[in-house]
Amino acid sequence: MMRNLSGLLAPAAAVLLVAVVVAAVAGAWPPFVAVESGSMAPEVERGDLVVVTSTDRFPWGGIVGAAEAGAPTTFGRAGDVVVFDPPNDGTRPILHRIAFPVSAGEDWTDRADPALLDGDCATLATCPAPYDGYVTYGDANGGYDQSVGIAPVVREEWITAKALFAVPNLGWFRVGVDAAIARVGLLPTAVGFGGLAAATGGFGALLLGRVTGRRAVRDEREE
Structure with a gap:
């Protein structure tokens, strides 16, 4: 027996x-993230499993935005892709790309891509930047998270991990487990x-x- x-x-x-x-x-737990939306398509689709690392883990340390010189390529585009979880937001952690860092009080729209902006600094709740942090976006979305209301300026302490690579379709198991936990x-x-x-x-x-x-x-x- x-x-x-x-x-x-x-x-x-x-x-x-x-x-x-x-x-x-x-250097991160859990070391996998199941993708539940298509905001990072086409390189990362819903149901994929993304392997992540700690943001300060050698040799992948630090956070580099897409607009910075020498930015690494992640999922086919420049810039790190990170997992962040704004407190008291009521949503699940978000897997999106870092656009660029911002400083408290900065009119960050001056160096933003106009195609990803839904207004100017006077009309955006996140501009000027209320604190130091990062502007982010989903590759498949039409605007910055801070422009379309998906997330506030992302504080560094909200970032829990950085994406390394994705494995197609293996995330469905994790999605199922999370759904079961929420239900029973x-x-x-x-x-x-x-x-x-x-x-x-x-x-x-x-x-x-x-x-x-x-x-x-x-x-x-x-x-």
Whole structure:
């Protein structure tokens, strides 16, 4: 019984081990972000899984905006893509690109791309900048987050991680887990998904064992 139990739990343990290793390398937890909108399309689509790192993790340290000289390329365009979570905003964390940093009191529209502005400094609630921070945007959106009302100027302490690369479609599992947690709670979700992973792994191991056994019997008969 103990041997069967360990075999069933092995897949779940393997998934946890991979997550811990990735987190140790990336310096962020969780080390994955499931994309739930198309605001970073076409390079990052809804349902993709994005691997992230700490913003100060070597060799990816620091935050560089798209308008800065020598900006790194992330998801096909210049500038870092970050995860930020404005407090008391009522929305889920946002995965968007850094446009440029701003200073408190600055009329940041003077150096903004006019195509991404929905008004001038006199009409925007986020201009002049109320504090030091960053202007951000989604690649597929038609304006800066601070221009169209998606987010205020992003304080550096709100930025929790920086994106490294995306894996297509693997984020649907994370989206499903989050939806289940929101609906039934953490413990029932953990038990349910853990049992599903264990059962799937056990079924796979059983199937593989049967296939291997049949091959062994066939080889013995042929000899």
